[in-house]
Amino acid sequence: xxxxxxxxxxxxxxxxxxxxxxxxxxxxxxxxxxxxxxxxxxxxxxxxxxxxxxxxxxxxxxxxxxxxxxxxxxxxxxxxxxxxxxxxxxxxxxxxxxxxxxxxxxxxxxxxxxxxxxxxxxxxxxxxxxxxxxxxxxxxxxxxxxxxxxxxxxxxxxxxxxxxxxxxxxxxxxxxxxxxxxxxxxxxxxxxxxxxxxxxxxxxxxxxxxxxxxxxxxxxxxxxxxxxxxxxxxxxxxxxxxxxxxxxxxxxxxxxxxxxxxxxxxxxxxxxxxxxxxxxxxxxxxxxx
Amino acid sequence: xxxxxxxxxxxxxxxxxxxxxxxxxxxxxxxxxxxxxxxxxxxxxxxxxxxxxxxxxxxxxxxxxxxxxxxxxxxxxxxxxxxxxxxxxxxxxxxxxxxxxxxxxxxxxxxxxxxxxxxxxxxxxxxxxxxxxxxxxxxxxxxxxxxxxxxxxxxxxxxxxxxxxxxxxxxxxxxxxxxxxxxxxxxxxxxxxxxxxxxxxxxxxxxxxxxxxxxxxxxxxxxxxxxxxxxxxxxxxxxxxxxxxxxxxxxxxxxxxxxxxxxxxxxxxxxxxxxxxxxxxxxxxxxxxxxxxxxxxxxxxxxxxx
Numbered sequence: 178x179x180x181x182x183x184x185x186x187x188x189x190x191x192x193x194x195x196x197x198x199x200x201x202x203x204x205x206x207x208x209x210x211x212x213x214x215x216x217x218x219x220x221x222x223x224x225x226x227x228x229x230x231x232x233x234x235x236x237x238x239x240x241x242x243x244x245x246x247x248x249x250x251x252x253x254x255x256x257x258x259x260x261x262x263x264x265x266x267x268x269x270x271x272x273x274x275x276x277x278x279x280x281x282x283x284x285x286x287x288x289x290x291x292x293x294x295x296x297x298x299x300x301x302x303x304x305x306x307x308x309x310x311x312x313x314x315x316x317x318x319x320x321x322x323x324x325x326x327x328x329x330x331x332x333x334x335x336x337x338x339x340x341x342x343x344x345x346x347x348x349x350x351x352x353x354x355x356x357x358x359x360x361x362x363x364x365x366x367x368x369x370x371x372x373x374x375x376x377x378x379x380x381x382x383x384x385x386x387x388x389x390x391x392x393x394x395x396x397x398x399x400x401x402x403x404x405x406x407x408x409x410x411x412x413x414x415x416x417x418x419x420x421x422x423x424x425x426x427x428x429x430x431x432x433x434x435x436x437x438x439x440x441x442x443x444x445x446x447x448x449x450x451x452x453x454x455x456x457x458x459x460x461x462x463x464x465x466x
Numbered sequence: 467x468x469x470x471x472x473x474x475x476x477x478x479x480x481x482x483x484x485x486x487x488x489x490x491x492x493x494x495x496x497x498x499x500x501x502x503x504x505x506x507x508x509x510x511x512x513x514x515x516x517x518x519x520x521x522x523x524x525x526x527x528x529x530x531x532x533x534x535x536x537x538x539x540x541x542x543x544x545x546x547x548x549x550x551x552x553x554x555x556x557x558x559x560x561x562x563x564x565x566x567x568x569x570x571x572x573x574x575x576x577x578x579x580x581x582x583x584x585x586x587x588x589x590x591x592x593x594x595x596x597x598x599x600x601x602x603x604x605x606x607x608x609x610x611x612x613x614x615x616x617x618x619x620x621x622x623x624x625x626x627x628x629x630x631x632x633x634x635x636x637x638x639x640x641x642x643x644x645x646x647x648x649x650x651x652x653x654x655x656x657x658x659x660x661x662x663x664x665x666x667x668x669x670x671x672x673x674x675x676x677x678x679x680x681x682x683x684x685x686x687x688x689x690x691x692x693x694x695x696x697x698x699x700x701x702x703x704x705x706x707x708x709x710x711x712x713x714x715x716x717x718x719x720x721x722x723x724x725x726x727x728x729x730x731x732x733x734x735x736x737x738x739x740x741x742x743x744x745x746x747x748x749x750x751x752x753x754x755x756x757x758x759x760x761x762x763x764x765x766x767x768x769x770x771x772x
Binding site: 242267268270271272274275276279280283284285286287288290297302330332334335345348352358 | 491670671672673674
């Protein structure tokens, strides 16, 4: 498969939630969490999705792989619409698309050992693999993500946050998927661990050639890992393009604001920017009044 | 495993190496809880007493010189008499009270254990299914529970007894059929919070089927509340059984249960107190112990709730 092949094609995807408006007969309001989102994802590519909290990033990612039901649009995986797949096809799809979650500890079942957690997708998609081979594969994968295979019998609460996230990554990679959706995969980790995990993801991407859909609210992180960036604002795509272009020459005002909100490691510079933000806010307030 | 990589040979040698590797066992949540439980003195003592009661109830009858239905014509309505080997006296029919208390304890324990198992089994599955699927399934399943709750269980048991005759199995069915309702509600509530956790979503994302998710991810994480509630259900069932037997709906003569013994002893408590005191003492001890064990388990399994 060449770099140019489109593996995921999302067209006009929207997700609406019904919210009861209250009252005995009071109907419901519709919350449009994702509105008409379209994009392509190429094989081996990383697409970053950024936006502030509550702008629909996670909803979008779950709708694409049909963990929640989309209200309209298409999400084509290798030319086949995921939203119209039969349950059987869907199980096959789950082998090719895996997910990494935000909270490292919460995404691991506290009653299962690290080995059992990593082996689970294998157990689902390759039920006739024997136990020895499964253990071998789990151990191999643990080594790849930087965990010692001797930790195979430990429980999640015995690991640190970064190690838990490595377990999550190992679980996502064990079926050799073609796409991994990383939903705020590093947001809950502290900065030094974030860097480790991101570099690990990039190394593994090189090794396995998976595509990543990398969701984050921190544009600096996304810029580091993604070739292309999509900016989401209240469920709408405001900008999509190569990451350098989006970061260095943003076209949309919201993108500019988002970039301006990234802290700079220089107190004087940061102070100046804070002044600037205050001024903007005052102006906005004055304009509103 | 064909299809993923062509490195099967490499992997098999790796597997061999791995079997030689010593991977230290982790400490599971259950082991943690057990450690906390063993530090709780009241709970440990209670467990000891309970084990003793169970052992004595099941092994004791072989060492007692009198059978529970055997009549000693020379000793009727006699207080404890060590020479005649009636250590707890005899009842109005000349039967040895010690033998009868042991048999009664046995019966009460069996009823409690079976009914609790039934209620845990039905309750956990019902509650987990209702909670996990949610929506309309949940609404219908829980309304059925509400309706069952509204039925007085005494009436339910009386109907069963009238229809099928007196039979200890009916006791299990009758009591179990009522006790699982509360269990189902508790389990459903817990499932509702569990299914929103990310590890359940992770399992869904990797393609696990709903039933697998319920059995592998939801049910094991319910251990805490279920174990706690089950230990607190046992005394409730013993009391319910005693109550039914007291009404004459329970165990049939010559077999007996703690409730039957107490109900027989209560009217004559002033003239023949030994008929009431022995079974009542056993029942009270058991209930206290089970409550302490339940409390201890709650503290051990949910340390944050203390």
